[in-house]
Amino acid sequence: MIKGQRLYKVKVLIKRRSSILDPQGKAVEKGAKNLGLTDISGTRIGKYIEFLVDSNDEKITKKEANEYCSKLLANPIMEDYVYSLEKLS
């Protein structure tokens, strides 16, 4: 495999743990009320991150993605993450 020939795109969704308050979500929801959207509730704000992995091996890709997510992208004390893989070629 030629280095740089990226084969996997990883899409990560980081969510604040349900046990932790999300004042940002609450503040945004006030905006919904001001918009007249009275049915909206439970707004919580997370992060979406995507990156590429130079590998054609799904197992290695998942191992690297897990390490990246658990050690840097998400803080397990306050956040949970899920990701999906997309094979590019």
Place this chain on the structure above:
Amino acid sequence: MKPKFGVVVFPGSNCDHDAYYSLKKIFHTEVNFLWHKETDLKNSDVIILPGGFSYGDYLRSGAIARFSPIMNSIIKFAAEGGYIMGICNGFQILVEAELLPGVLLKNKSLQFVCKDVYLSVANNNTVFTRGIETNKTLKIPIAHGEGNYFVDQTRLKTMIENNQIVFKYVSKDGKESEANNPNGSLMNIAGIINTKGNVLGMMPHPERACNPVLGNTDGSVIFETVINNIFN
């Protein structure tokens, strides 16, 4: 003999010079700046992780700085019993590096809060606070957007048992209430220490309250305590 200090400089640190100035000019100690890409701690006895916005606070405050090359040396230094003081962004880096428990969330108000607050010393049996009167309050400035301390209940219980809560936000006369909590921190926590007693993290800035010219010297007692206690 006075201890030798090392002030770490990350890209985006902005209280590094305040700490350096206070330690050098007010307390007359030997101080060195330590660039984050270095690994040599220059024989420091105390490491200061200063305030600021390391790496622009991208992702989470302190999350990227935690992986700077100097942090490996600092983690090793902590394991060997070396003294570390993380102020504001430095505190955020220490929790990200898991040298201290918990996490610092966005302020409950969602606003950046920059003002003087009053602190009480909840544990005056640490190298950073030994002998400071617990019935007196210290007026120290805060300046942060993410200082809302959180930790799960199990961990909080062990922290209380181990007397790890060092500073609390209180009123001028020492009363702890929600009204005197500037950021929504659990139990009004403003500063904590690790179980070994050598790593302290605090959101308020004592280094900004040392010079009489600035009208407030309440922060001095913390540095004086460190200077006097390190080798005793």
